[in-house]
Amino acid sequence: MRPVYAVSGGVSKFARARPELDFRGMVKEAYDYALTDLHLTPQRAREIVDGTICSYFSDHFTRQLKAGSMVQDYLGLCPKPGKRIEGGGATGGLAVQSGWEAVASGRFDICVVYGFETMSRVNTWKGNEFIALASDTNFDYPVGGFYSGYYAMMVVRHMKEFGTTVEQMALVSVKNHRNALHNPYAQKRRQITIEDVRRAEMVAWPLTMLDICVMSDGAAALILCSEDGLNTLHKATGHTPLPAKITGVGGGLDAMRMADRPHGEVILLPHEKPEDYRGLNYPGVHSFRAGRTAAKAAYQMAGITNPLEELDFIELHDAYTSSEIQTYEDMGLCRYGEGGKFVESGTPFMPAVDYGYHFPEQGRIPINPSGGLIACGHPVGATGIMQGVFALWQLQGSIHTHFGSDVLQVKNARRGAIHSHAGTGTYVVISILEKGE
Amino acid sequence: MSESRVPEEEEGTVLFKVPLPKDLGALRELAPLIIKHHYEIDYIHSYAQDSPFFAGLANKRLLGTRCGNCNYTYATPRAHCMECGGPCDWVDLPQEGQIHTFTVCYYGSEAFLKETPFILALIEFPGVDTLFLTRVVGLDPQASSLDWIGMAVKAKFRRLSTFRPTDVYFVPIGT
Numbered sequence: 001m002r003p004v005y006a007v008s009g010g011v012s013k014f015a016r017a018r019p020e021l022d023f024r025g026m027v028k029e030a031y032d033y034a035l036t037d038l039h040l041t042p043q044r045a046r047e048i049v050d051g052t053i054c055s056y057f058s059d060h061f062t063r064q065l066k067a068g069s070m071v072q073d074y075l076g077l078c079p080k081p082g083k084r085i086e087g088g089g090a091t092g093g094l095a096v097q098s099g100w101e102a103v104a105s106g107r108f109d110i111c112v113v114y115g116f117e118t119m120s121r122v123n124t125w126k127g128n129e130f131i132a133l134a135s136d137t138n139f140d141y142p143v144g145g146f147y148s149g150y151y152a153m154m155v156v157r158h159m160k161e162f163g164t165t166v167e168q169m170a171l172v173s174v175k176n177h178r179n180a181l182h183n184p185y186a187q188k189r190r191q192i193t194i195e196d197v198r199r200a201e202m203v204a205w206p207l208t209m210l211d212i213c214v215m216s217d218g219a220a221a222l223i224l225c226s227e228d229g230l231n232t233l234h235k236a237t238g239h240t241p242l243p244a245k246i247t248g249v250g251g252g253l254d255a256m257r258m259a260d261r262p263h264g265e266v267i268l269l270p271h272e273k274p275e276d277y278r279g280l281n282y283p284g285v286h287s288f289r290a291g292r293t294a295a296k297a298a299y300q301m302a303g304i305t306n307p308l309e310e311l312d313f314i315e316l317h318d319a320y321t322s323s324e325i326q327t328y329e330d331m332g333l334c335r336y337g338e339g340g341k342f343v344e345s346g347t348p349f350m351p352a353v354d355y356g357y358h359f360p361e362q363g364r365i366p367i368n369p370s371g372g373l374i375a376c377g378h379p380v381g382a383t384g385i386m387q388g389v390f391a392l393w394q395l396q397g398s399i400h401t402h403f404g405s406d407v408l409q410v411k412n413a414r415r416g417a418i419h420s421h422a423g424t425g426t427y428v429v430i431s432i433l434e435k436g437e
Numbered sequence: 438m439s440e441s442r443v444p445e446e447e448e449g450t451v452l453f454k455v456p457l458p459k460d461l462g463a464l465r466e467l468a469p470l471i472i473k474h475h476y477e478i479d480y481i482h483s484y485a486q487d488s489p490f491f492a493g494l495a496n497k498r499l500l501g502t503r504c505g506n507c508n509y510t511y512a513t514p515r516a517h518c519m520e521c522g523g524p525c526d527w528v529d530l531p532q533e534g535q536i537h538t539f540t541v542c543y544y545g546s547e548a549f550l551k552e553t554p555f556i557l558a559l560i561e562f563p564g565v566d567t568l569f570l571t572r573v574v575g576l577d578p579q580a581s582s583l584d585w586i587g588m589a590v591k592a593k594f595r596r597l598s599t600f601r602p603t604d605v606y607f608v609p610i611g612t
Contacts, residue, residue: 019469063476123447129546138487139513142601143570144557145546152540153559160538160586204557205541205581259513259559259568262520285538285559285568 001104002226005243006433007233009389010034014187014218014377017120023056023067024074026219027114030382031075034112034221034389039237042076048232050108052082055095055115056381060130062118071114088134089319091115092220092384093420093429097249099224100431109229113388116219117379127215134423136257148212148320150258150424152204155322158286159206161337164325166206168340170197171357172321173210173374175348178355180371182407185386187216187377193356197321211321216377220385222392244395247415248302248432252293258285258424267292269332270305276335288425291330295430298417299332302432308333308347308365311432312413313394315387317421318372327419331430333365353407369394369408384420388431391416395435449473484600486516489527494604497594501530501565512562512569530569532592533610534562536585541578554578560590560607575608 010033012018012026021029035045052075054068064070068084085095092115099113119127132145140150158164174194180186192210200208224246225233233241255261263281267289268274283289295307304310314331318324325339334342342348346359348367370376370390373383393402394416399409410416415434422428449472458464484491493500502514506523518525539558544550556576559568573590590607598604 019471063474123445123547125544125547125550128544129548132546138484139602140570143572143603144542144549144552144555146542146544146549146557149540149542149545149557152542153538153557156540156583156586157538160583202541202543204543205578207540255519257513257570259570260511260515260519261568262566 002106004100004103004246005225005230005436006246006388006392007223007225007230007241007243008034008038009222009385009392010037010220011185011382011386011389012219013185014216014379014382014386016187016214016216018217019120023062023116023118023219024071026217027071027116027221028074030219030221031112031114034223038223038233038241039239040233044236046076048236049077049080049110049112051080051102051111052077053095053098053102053111053113054082054084055091055113055385056084056117057086057088057091058117058130058380060133061121061127063121071116077112087427088422089317089380090384090420090422090427090429091381092386093418093431094251094384094427095381096222096384096388096418096431097251097429099222100246100249103224103226103229109232110223110225112221112223113385114219114221115381115385117381118217119215119379120217124215139259140257146204148204148207151320151322152207154258154285154326154424155320156206157284158322158326161284161286162340164340166198167194168343169211169321169325170194171343172318172324173197174355174357175343176318176368176372176374178353179350179369179408180375182405183371183376183403186371186375187214188375189371191356207320207322213319213373213378216379218377218379218382218386220382220389222385222388242396242398243436244392244433245436246431247434248298248300248304249429250294250297250299250301251427251429252290252297253427254283254288254290254425256423256426261285261289266336267296269296269299269307271332272335280336282336286326287336288326288330288421288428290425290428291327291419291421294419294428295331298430298432302434304432307331307417310415311365311417312415313366313369313410314417314419315368315370315390316372316417316419317383318368318374319378319421321374323421324367324372327421328367331417331419350408366410369410384418384429387418387420388433391418391433395433447473487514490514491600491604494594495598495600499530499532499592499605500527502526503528510565510567512560512565512567530565531562534560534569534590534607536573536588536590537561537568539573539581539585541581558607570602572603572606573608574606
C-alpha cells in the first residue's frame with residue numbers, strides 16, 4: 001500500500017435549507033474552495049485529477065438517482081472514473097476511506113472525495129421517516145421507526161448499567177454548541193447551559209431537542225493524493241501543498257436490529273485488561289461493537305496503543321449527546337461505563353474556551369472542536385468528509401485561515417481521528433490523520 | 438422553550454407565470470423558485486422467510502427462531518443463525534418477559550406522529566439470546582423512570598391482524 005495524504009478541502013455552509021443551490025452547486029462551492037486553497041485552477045484540476053468518490057446517503061432525499069454522475073459533469077470532471085458510496089450516517093467517513101483505498105492501491109494519484117445531502121426537501125418528520133427506513137422495515141420501522149427513539153433506548157440502558165446522567169449528556173451539547181460559536185461553517189452557534197438542554201422540548205425520553213443533531217443541507221470535498229500526486233500538484237501550481245498523512249483506517253459493522261446485539265466479551269484495546277470488564281454484558285444495546293472494532297483496527301495500523309495519550313483531537317459522530325459519550329468508550333478514551341464522568345471532568349473540552357463551568361481536567365483531548373454534528377449540522381453524505389476537512393485544517397494549523405479565528409485551533413495538533421457512525425451502530429469507520437513532515 | 442415564530446406550513450400558491458427582467462444578467466439575483474412535488478407509491482412487499490412470524494401473530498402466538506446447529510435463540514426471528522450460519526427452526530417464545538430498556542417518543546416519523554406519545558421498549562425473555570422491539574401500553578408516559586427497566590410484562594395481540602409487528606404489544610403484568 002502506498003502512503004495517502006489529504007491535501008485540501010472545502011465545506012459548503014451547512015444550513016437548515018439552501019434553496020439557492022442544489023446538490024451540484026453546493027459540491028461545486030466546496031470543491032472550488034479546495035482548489036483555491038491549493039492554488040489550482042479548475043482547468044488544471046481537470047487535467048490532473050484521476051477520479052472521484054461521491055458520497056450521499058438517501059435516494060429518498062435526493063429523488064435523483066445517479067446524482068453522482070450529475071455532480072461529476074457539473075464539476076467538469078467527466079470522463080474520469082468515480083463511484084458513489086452509501087452507508088447510512090457513516091456515508092461520508094466510508095467515502096473518505098474509499099478515496100484512501102483508491103490512492104493506496106495505486107489506482108489514483110489524485111482523488112477528489114465529495115459528498116452532500118439535501119434534507120430540506122421534505123419536512124422534519126418526513127425526513128425522520130426517511131432516516132428510519134435505515135432500520136429493519138419488517139420488524140423495527142413499523143413499530144415506531146424513529147432514530148431518536150432508538151438512541152434514547154440505548155442510552156436509557158447506559159444510564160441503568162453505568163449511572164450515566166442527563167446532565168452529563170447535556171454537557172456534550174453545551175461543549176459542541178459553544179465550540180461552534182467560532183466555526184463559521186456551523187449551523188447552530190450558541191452558548192447554552194445544562195438547564196437549557198434539559199428545558200428544551202422532549203423528543204424521546206430522556207433526549208431533548210438540544211441532545212440531537214438537526215437536519216441540514218450542505219456539501220464537503222476533500223482532495224487525497226499519493227506522493228506522486230503531491231509532486232504533480234507542486235508542478236501544476238508552483239506551490240507545495242501542506243499535507244496530512246492518513247496513517248490508519250478501521251471499520252466495523254453490527255447487526256442492523258439493535259434487538260439482535262449479542263452478549264459476549266468486550267473487544268479489548270491494547271491498554272485494557274479483561275478484568276476491567278468482569279461481569280459486563282457486551283455490547284448489549286449500550287455500546288457499539290462496530291465502533292470498538294473500527295477503533296482497534298485504525299489504532300493498530302497507526303501504531304496507537306493509548307488513544308488518550310496519543311491523539312491530539314477527535315472529530316466524532318455526535319448525532320446524539322448520548323452517542324458522543326458512548327463513542328468515548330468505544331474509542332478507548334475511557335473505560336466502558338465511564339463516558340459520563342469523562343465529559344464531566346472536562347477532558348473533551350477546548351482548553352481555553354469559557355463554557356460557563358469549571359472542570360478539573362479541561363481540554364486534555366478536544367473532542368469535536370468544530371462543534372460536531374450537534375452544532376455543525378448533519379447533511380449526511382457531507383458530514384464525514386467535513387470531519388476530514390476540519391481535521392486536515394487542524395493538522396495544517398490553518399484553522400485561523402479558514403474559520404477567521406484561532407480559538408478552535410488545537411495547539412500543536414500532530415495526530416487526530418475522524419469517526420463516522422451509521423444506524424444504531426451498524427457501520428462505523430475511524431480514520432487517523434497525522435501532520436505531514 | 439416557547440417558539441417565537443409561526444409554524445411552517447407546506448401549502449404553496451399555484452403560480453403559472455413569473456416575470457423575467459430585460460437584462461438577463463440580473464437573473465443571477467433571481468430568488469430560487471420552489472415547487473411542491475408529490476410522490477406516492479405502493480410496494481408489493483413479501484415478508485418472505487420472515488412470513489411465519491406474522492402468521493403467528495394472527496394466531497396469538499409469538500414466534501422466534503432457534504438455530505438447529507448451535508441452539509442460539511432469536512426473539513426477533515431470522516431464518517439463518519448469525520452466530521454459526523446454520524438454519525433456524527420456528528419456536529414459541531414465552532409470552533412474558535421483562536423490559537430491557539425503553540423510551541417515550543414525543544415525536545416520531547411523520548407516519549407515527551399522531552400516535553405520540555408512545556412507549557417503545559426492548560423486551561428480554563428467559564432462555565432467549567436476543568431482544569424484541571415492541572410498544573408498551575398501560576404505563577403513564579409522563580411517569581417514565583429507570584425503574585421501568587426489569588418490569589415484568591406480557592404480550593397482548595390485536596384481535597384483527599394487520600400483519601405488522603404492532604399486532605403484538607406488551608402490558609405490565611397485573612394490568
